[in-house]
Amino acid sequence: AYDPASEILITVGVSEALQLAMLALLEDGDEILIPEPCFVSYGPAAIFAGADVTYVPTRVENDFQVTAEDIERRITDRTKMIFLAYPSNPTGAVLRRSVLEEIAEVVVKHDLVVLSDEIYDRLIYGDAYEAGHTCLPSIPALRDRTVLLGGFSKAYAMTGWRVGYVCAPTPVYEAMYKLHQYIIMSAPTASQYGALSGLLRCEDDVEQMRLAYDARRRTIVDGMRSAGLPTFEPEGAFYCFPDITSTGLSSEEFAQRLLTEEHVAVVPGDAFGPSGAGFVRCSYATSMEGIEEAVVRITRFAERCLEGAAQNAGQAIDQTA
The missing domain is CATH 3.40.640.10 (Type I PLP-dependent aspartate aminotransferase-like (Major domain))
Structure with a gap:
C-alpha cells in the first residue's frame, strides 16, 4: 500500500x-x-x-x-x-x-x-x-x-x-x-x-471491456495465423505483433503497401526498436466488425505477397540452375 x-x-x-x-x-x-x-x-x-x-x-x-x-x-x-x-x-x-x-x-x-x-x-x-x-x-x-x-x-x-x-x-x-x-x-x-x-x-464495465478485447484478440491472432503470418500469443494490452517476413517485404514496405492497396493501417515493428524488424503492430482497439474486415483484407494482401515471394524464389532458382 x-x-x-x-x-x-x-x-x-x-x-x-x-x-x-x-x-x-x-x-x-x-x-x-x-x-x-x-x-x-x-x-x-x-x-x-x-x-x-x-x-x-x-x-x-x-x-x-x-x-x-x-x-x-x-x-x-x-x-x-x-x-x-x-x-x-x-x-x-x-x-x-x-x-x-x-x-x-x-x-x-x-x-x-x-x-x-x-x-x-x-x-x-x-x-x-x-x-x-x-x-x-x-x-x-x-x-x-x-x-x-x-x-x-x-x-x-x-x-x-x-x-x-x-x-x-x-x-x-x-x-x-x-x-x-x-x-x-x-x-x-x-x-x-x-x-x-x-x-x-465502473469495475463491471472494465471487466466487460476486457472480455470484449479478449474476443477481438482471439479473432485477430487466429486471423493472422490463418493468413500465413506467424503470430505469438499476446497476453496483454490490445496489440498483436505478427511476423511478416514470409511475404518478402520489410516492415515498412508491408505497412505502406497494405495501407495503399487494402486501406488497412498497421505500424512497422521496427518503429519500436530493432527487435521489431520483420513484424508489424496491429491494434484491436476497434470494433469486432472492423477487425473481421481487416483480417479479410490482410489475408488477401498476404496471399498476393506470398505468391510473389514464391515466384521470385522460383526465378532465382532458374537463374542459378
Missing part, C-alpha cells in the same frame, strides 16, 4: 509521470536500460533528463519477454535505472512473477532503481489472466526501489482526459512533486472527478 499524502501523485497522463520520474532520478551520464521493442517515448524521455539509453533486445522465441540475464549482461558502473513496461506496447507480452523475481535479484545486487509503466495492467488474458498481474512493487525487495506508473486511458477508456498517477517512496515523490508544481501545477480537475467515478462505479 502507498500513503496517498506522501507517496502518490496525480499527473497529466502517464506521459507526465514518465518525464517527472526521469528528471527526478536521472542525471547527466547516468545509464538506463530499456527493453525493446518499446513505446517510442521512453528513450527520448531519458535523453531529455541527460541520461544515456541502452536498449535491451527481446526475441519472439521468448515471446518478447526480457529476462534477468538479458538485463544483467548490459549493466555497467553507470547503470542507475531499469525501465520495464509490461504488459507491452507494441508486442502484448506479459512477464510472469517468477521472471520479475529473478529481475528483482539483479536490481538488488546492483543497487538499481526500477521505473515500471503498468498502464495496461487490467487488460490481460488467457494464462496471464489466470496467473494474475504482478504489480512490480508488490515484490518486497522492490517496494522501495520502484517508481510505479499508471493511468486511466486504457482500462477505463479515458484516452484524452489525461489522468495518470505515480506511486513512489516519499523522497522520490517529493522530488517529483516539486517538478510537477513548476511544470504543470495539476491534472485537470474535471478529469480527476471522472477518474474517481470510474474507480467507484
